[in-house]
Amino acid sequence: MARVYNFSAGPAALPEDVLRQAADEMLDWHGSGQSVMEMSHRGKDFMSIAAAAEADLRELLAVPENYKVLFLQGGASLQFEMIPMNLIGPGATADYVNTGEWAKKAIKAATHFSQVNVAASSQDAAFTYAPAQADWTLTDGAAYVHYTSNETIGGVEFHWTPEVGDVPLVSDMSSNIMSKPIDVSKYGLVYAGAQKNIGPAGLTIVIIRDDLVGKGEPAPSPMLDYATHVKAGSMYNTPPTYGIYVAGLVFAHLKANGGLAAAEQRNIAKAALLYDYLDSTDFYRNPVAKDDRSRMNVPFTLADPALDAEFLAGATKNGMVQLKGHRSVGGMRASIYNAMPIEGVQALVDYMADFVATKG
Ligand SMILES: *Cc1c(COP(=O)(O)O)cnc(C)c1O
Numbered sequence: 001m002a003r004v005y006n007f008s009a010g011p012a013a014l015p016e017d018v019l020r021q022a023a024d025e026m027l028d029w030h031g032s033g034q035s036v037m038e039m040s041h042r043g044k045d046f047m048s049i050a051a052a053a054e055a056d057l058r059e060l061l062a063v064p065e066n067y068k069v070l071f072l073q074g075g076a077s078l079q080f081e082m083i084p085m086n087l088i089g090p091g092a093t094a095d096y097v098n099t100g101e102w103a104k105k106a107i108k109a110a111t112h113f114s115q116v117n118v119a120a121s122s123q124d125a126a127f128t129y130a131p132a133q134a135d136w137t138l139t140d141g142a143a144y145v146h147y148t149s150n151e152t153i154g155g156v157e158f159h160w161t162p163e164v165g166d167v168p169l170v171s172d173m174s175s176n177i178m179s180k181p182i183d184v185s186k187y188g189l190v191y192a193g194a195q196k197n198i199g200p201a202g203l204t205i206v207i208i209r210d211d212l213v214g215k216g217e218p219a220p221s222p223m224l225d226y227a228t229h230v231k232a233g234s235m236y237n238t239p240p241t242y243g244i245y246v247a248g249l250v251f252a253h254l255k256a257n258g259g260l261a262a263a264e265q266r267n268i269a270k271a272a273l274l275y276d277y278l279d280s281t282d283f284y285r286n287p288v289a290k291d292d293r294s295r296m297n298v299p300f301t302l303a304d305p306a307l308d309a310e311f312l313a314g315a316t317k318n319g320m321v322q323l324k325g326h327r328s329v330g331g332m333r334a335s336i337y338n339a340m341p342i343e344g345v346q347a348l349v350d351y352m353a354d355f356v357a358t359k360g
Contacts, residue, residue, distance in 0.1 A: 008335060011200065062184065068208050071204075075193045094115070100151035130159075149173045152196065154299065156289075161183060172191060178254065190206075318347070
């Protein structure tokens with residue numbers, strides 16, 4: 001059976017070893033005679049799966065003890081709402097950095113719950129850079145500062161951690177979590193939907209410093225209150241059990257392959273291969289400021305957009321799929337998350353070079 005190189009922005013490719021293991025264990029997980037999908041979430045088998053997934057996530061990200069890890073549902077989009085509901089008291093302001101499509105959605109959601117100050121924006125250059133820290137205008141006593149560490153659509157990534165003093169730093173890491181080590185202690189809250197770089201859609205990860213739990217005023221209703229999920233160990237209601245299981249397999253796979261420092265080196269090499277090629281030709285163009293280019297999502301345009309359809313059809317014929325750019329940006333986008341091997345990036349570069357040679 002031939003597997004394609006899947007450049008989808010999400011849901012995205014998963015490591016082949018993980019898929020094989022999930023397949024092997026599909027009908028009978030560890031002699032239990034059941035699929036993980038069929039297990040009670042409160043039984044000891046699934047409890048051990050969830051505990052191992054959390055322990056491995058904590059080890060990979062070096063999560064300090066005073067942080068809670070939550071396995072929730074509702075995607076990053078629900079976090080756009082839960083964060084202001086839980087972290088903002090009456091009359092307070094939240095600072096947001098506007099770097100593109102996902103930041104805009106987070107800002108729009110927050111305005112339903114609180115006053116929002118856009119502390120910095122790259123809208124002046126069509127969201128093609130990450131605003132420098134010196135250009136952020138922060139609110140004194142803000143409830144938190146929110147930024148999107150990787151703009152999945154625009155292909156802009158922060159390669160540095162903002163400094164915001166005592167104000168909690170909140171980050172949407174949906175599309176670059178687990179791609180490199182981070183210093184969790186610099187954050188009040190980190191969140192990510194799983195379907196970009198972790199596992200199946202349906203699982204959302206929240207890492208929250210414990211003093212920020214239960215701060216919502218008025219307290220949100222139970223399902224929307226972090227305190228509920230902390231108290232119940234993410235089992236207030238039925239959690240996304242199969243997603244947690246596959247995420248756990250991905251974490252174990254990352255650990256067995258050198259952890260996040262090694263993942264970062266692989267991601268640097270993959271991104272360099274593609275960007276170096278893009279910069280070597282006038283036929284393809286990536287609009288993002290060089291220092292802020294994403295290692296995960298690489299948008300690019302062809303010199304002649306009339307050739308887009310032919311480019312995509314040829315790519316598919318060569319076993320490379322999901323390269324069409326986001327509808328808001330056009331052109332192409334190659335998402336090269338952890339699970340994309342460098343061979344896939346090399347195949348794409350080879351194909352791009354062949355395409356220029358025959359059509360350019
Ligand atoms: C995909 C994505 C989201 C939305 O995630 P959902 O799980 O669909 O809610 C939010 N932020 C970023 C940066 C994303 O990449």
